[in-house]
Amino acid sequence: MVCSSSLVRLSLTLLLLTGCERKASQPRRALVIAQPRAVESLDPPRNTTAEGAQVVSLLYEPLIRIDGASGRVMPGLAARWSVAPDGRTWTFHLRRGVRFHDGSPFDAKAVVYTIDRLRNSRHPHYHQGYAAWQNIVRNITAIEETGRFTLRLVTKRPFAPFLRNLAIFPLGIVKAQPLDRAISKTVALTPVGTGPYRISSHQRDEVILTRNPHYWGPKANVERLVFRAIKERRQRMLGLQSGTLDVAFGLAPADRPIVQLHPELRLQRGRGDNVAYLAMNTRRAPFDDVRVRRAINHAVDKGLIVKLGFQGLATVAHGALPPSVWAYTSKIKRYSYDPARARRLLGSVGYDPERPLRLYVMSTPRPYFPSPVLVARIIARNLARVGIPITLVVKSHAEHLAAVGRGEHDLCLLGWVGDNGDPDNFLYMLLDRDNARIGSAQNVAFFDHSKVHELLIAARQELNRAQRKELYLRAQQLIAEEAPWVPLAHSEYDVGVRHDIRGLSLSANGIIDFARARF
């Protein structure tokens, strides 16, 4: 009797143990990721939001990749490349043995197709949604297949940021479709890619990706990725807390401390290649006078703005380039917060406001501006203190962009998230006269300085990194002297993540490479 009882106990224990073990060792195979809005499209260049970029970059790969940690240019679908001495002719040797998700081989034809349909508005498979990205391929004058795995691209002029432009997600390579017949809607909406994940299902508010078992590179660790659009930030937070979500983008500042206090969650932080700034409209009085612009730079309390308007999750900016960009320099003129000096400067100009100046601000929070109206109010208060009355003009983000693009403002708040970590992407886009055309200006200070222009153009065409850096250093110094902006802050990103998920890193444009995620 004793014997049988202990036997029973033993067998039971074994049974339960194996049961438990199975349960414990069963791998988690899916990550559920919440984003604040739905993915626009699975066709890469039809996306303009971070949400779309995040999903698309797992499905399609560009020729070039920017390393998330170092920010350096790495081989993508192009294994190597070279540029001819003229600086305009680029030869790309493609990676061999890569297959598209449908099993067909990847070759130069797909690259030609991808770039052609984006740059040529008359291409039979062009879509009007591509317009936003045409500028990254505009300077390509010729593209030709020189072999099955080689191709040649020619640019109008030597163009240093060329390689980095090829790394932007809209240039993820898609499988070529026959041009002679109309592309089917399904194919147009979800082209075939080569990435570490492929599409499993796509609904309006949910995209499910599964691991590509034939991926050419190191295969992804996680079997499935579920991207869910959850608009309500409280719902995202609740999902994270209760364990139904593994990753949540777009946390509210108020939710961050809760994530920090939760032992099973953590904040995944990443530096952002971005800048938030106050632009002065240099075409108008009083900002056509550099002394007034300098006075404004002394009048704005950036430290307070970073504390109150960013809750400390940012660093004070002194120039347009974030420190993570290689051409960043600290050797430029810095303007300390000094209202007395600002007043003296304004007094020396004899500036006498006849009307309040208009400060334009968006009501919608942006990645680089968590609370824009608050920042605007602080600035208005700062300027009032040095004798400049301010009227705030608050508009939705879309309207704000349109109005400042037309140059209606005296002052405006705006920011920029770098696409590819190239200094040209900041300095040329935001401060060159080429981009100060009324109506579509990115340079909303309408800063027009011929020496700066010369330097920026030269830097674009200079392929030697050291010499480029020198050119950018001089441009940045000049810009700081001329003070068309009050650079405000470079903010950080953070994402709420379950603590047992590893291998995540936020790249500078806020995208996570989930192919490297593991438990």
Added chain:
Amino acid sequence: MATALVPLVIAAAVAHEVTLTRLELSLEIRARKNAQIALNLLLQHVQRVRDEVEAFARAPDLIELLTLQPSLVPALVRERARVMTPAVVEVADRRGKTVARANAPGANAPPEKTFHGGLALLKALNFERYITLAQVGKDVVIRAAVPVVDNEFSLRGVVISTVALDDDLAGYFKGVLRAEVAFVANNRMVGTTFLQRGRTMGRAELLTQITKALGADHPVLSLGGDDDGEFVVAAIPLQSAAGERVGSIVVGLDRDEFITARRGAQRALLFAFIVALFVALAGATMFGGHITVPLSRLHRGILAMAKGDRSHPLDIDTADEIGELARSFHDMRLALDEHERRLADRISELSTLHHVGRTLGSVLELDAVLRIVVTELSKVLRVERCALLTLREKDGELLLRAHAGLGGEEGPPALPPTWLALAAAAIAEHGICVDGRHLAVQLETRDKALGALVLARAADLPEFSEAAMHLAETFAGQAAAAIENAGLYQAVRRFSEGLEREVEKRTAELRLANVELERTLSELKETQTQLILSERLAGLGSLVAGVAHEVNTPSGAIQGSVQILPETLNRTLVLGARLAEQLSADEMRRMLATLSEARPRLAKHGVRPPAEVRRQAARLQRDLSALGIKSAKRLAQKLVACGAEYLAPFVVELADRSDPNDVVALIENLAFLSRGIGAIETANKRIIRLVKALRAYSHADPDALVEVEVTDGIETTLTILHTQLRGVSLVRKYREVPKILVYVDELNQVWTNLLHNAIQALEGEGTITIETFVDGDEVGVNITDNGPGIPSDVLPRIFEPHFSTKPRGEGTGLGLGIARKIVEKHGGMIAVESRPGHTSFTVHLTVAGPRRDEATSERERV
């Protein structure tokens, strides 16, 4: 016997073990789950603390007192702390020096020294909102620190709230989780409910036990003692904002469930039940009185409060749970008062909006509407002054339409120029403009600026928040809608007046046009009728010709017969008389009987081929010659010619007494007569049939629907078209089909048309196949010819009205267009397919016949 029981015993033991192990495991899982919930509960609590502190830090009176009269801050803090989560609330000035501290009711003040400085204070002094879980001294606390910032964005001080994770909070958690809870600092028990049952164990001892239990395979905590409390425990770590571990939450689920199950397996269930029942009864009797009195007081208090009497005293001051309950109840009452006040504010705001919305909806008088907008908006946003300006359309000047707080009882008040400027700016910007104390928002509908609302806040009030901007925008939207509605109303009235006149004019025009139209229509109808009539007449003419020919043939036959009959009759009579002389009366009778019998056969005799006649005559001649008959050859030839060779024996029989030539002549004449009569009969029958067919073809009552066999009409038509069918072979494939309800004469026109066309197509040579069949509840007729077919360029047009490839008047056709109309009127359809050698018309007709209304209307039209 005993060995037989072993398997049973083992089975029972297994079942027992399985049940208990499962139960134990599920308890462990539940405990872990509860620990998770406890964590989320704690984080919720953290958020609540933070929200309360932030609300306090934004309070205008705090900002003001901190700036102007720091000495009054403590009173404010004490007042505020009463309605906050049990906490120690501190306010420090901008240098970090504490100016006030108060305990919220129920908050146990941790030792004073723990409340100075600290990371939270430093962070808040640096404008950062900070919240953490922290170990402070011996305690674990929730600590929230928020900077107090004035309108100038200057720091005025800091509010810090500290909530200890103590026995009270554990009690609150226990209430939600229904499980025992303990907060454990790194090596100290800071708050627990485990010891509330009057157990004698110390906190340190409890912590040791818990730590031990958590380290074991099965985390079971035993408190020892008489009531042998046993708990399955689970823990979840707590960390600070910086990620340092500050302690843990332990949750314990009573193992009673488990223990009871074990007992149940050991003792009789019933016995346990009885004991439990007995204990319960005894307990109730013993403790009843002790509990009832304070309980009934509490009950009265709750009732009074339910009725709205908040001031009802609750003088229960016992040290037990009921006393505790009463005190919590009191606190709850205070908190309720505060919440109610806030709710009332919110409700008044909402009801104002609602009121404004409703008034705007119902009032059409614009100025009244706008007055309401400015008055209500200034009330809700507590602004000093408010003005509503509208744009004059012709010159874009801004006019004051409504205002609040601007004075000007006698006549319109003057507006400060800054107001006008800001309003103009808001309109130009399509948005909100904020300028120090003023806020302007434009009134706009569908991208058209109508004016602006301008608000001015009192200098001592906080700046316009984003919520205030939003509210102002909402009001502006309402006002703009009202202005637009009023404008629309005017426009609609003007428009509708104009519309009425226009409608009258147009109606008259329409009436005239209508008369004209009616006349044209009737003319058209008349023309159509004429056309159809003439078509019909043409067809009829052709028909009559055919019929006349048809009648001619038989009447010709009759005529022929009638002409020769008298002479033949005469000759027969002469021969008869001659034979009567030669033969006896008996022989004569026999002869007449034989001939009379032979007559029908002779009448039917047709013409035989001459060779056959010669061969038979020769044989008969031999027979006759052998019998000694003279002129046997001629007699034989005559007999064979009229088919009377079988009467030869009769001729031979009479040959002795009479001339055989006479007998044969008589037979010959008789045969001729019989044939003539037969021919007349046949011709006559044919004429009768024709007359019948004609009568059937043109039915007596054209408006009557008659139930017929579809083949009747086809056969009638075929009869009429008989002469034209020469050389055409007809194949009839009639299947059994139900009778159908039709207008007979009209449908016959269809058959005539189709058959006539087929005949014409064949040009005297070919086959027409007529097939009937059933198709669902329809009867189908298919008329196919193997003629050359209809050319493909003509085929699509053949059903067009009045389309014809034939010269007018030829044939019987009323046109296939009419044929189709007739078929469609019968609720059917007609289809054609044609290729060389095969042209096939298929007519489908419903068994039920035409729908009544359709039939009538068609009839009226045709």
